[in-house]
Amino acid sequence: MSRAAALAGIAAVVACAAIVSAQGGGKPVTGNPTPGTAQPEPPNLADRVTFVGCLQPVRSSATTPVDSNTPSNSRFELAKAERVDRVPPGTGGSAPAASVSAKTYRLEGIESQFSPFVGAKVEISGEIKESASANPPTVIVEFVQKLAAKC
DSSP states (O other), X not given: OOHHHHHHHHHHHHHXXXXXXXXXXXXXXXXXXXXXXXXXXXXXXXXXXXXXXXXXXXXXXXOOOOOTTSOEEEEEEEEEEEEEOOXXXXXXXXXXXXXXXXXXXEEEEOHHHHGGGTTSEEEEEEEEEOOTTOSSOEEEEEEEEEEESOO
């Protein structure tokens, strides 16, 4: 190998290394990732609960269209719900989480989070939404897992 070819190879490696290092680095991004949009509160672990049940659409006579990308508790519910103790220690101990014992729960989230699981037996984890008048109670869903294709 000639000396010129070796120098050209070394120069190419140094140039590539310089480009790659310039791509990384910099300051970490902080602040609101979507300015003008309120960010949700961090989850309260004491309110976290897990249920197993049948995911189904809410039977409603309302004809008002709802944006499928807006979190809502008016579209889906968990029926035949049974509480499961699969959450880490120290969770599910708040008053709202400890007192729930309903068989049906409204599910708050976006449509794409639930629509693939309609009619299936699922495991749902999330937070109990505090509301004195909510009947059935609402779960702000953080996790959905299909357990069986049918209820």
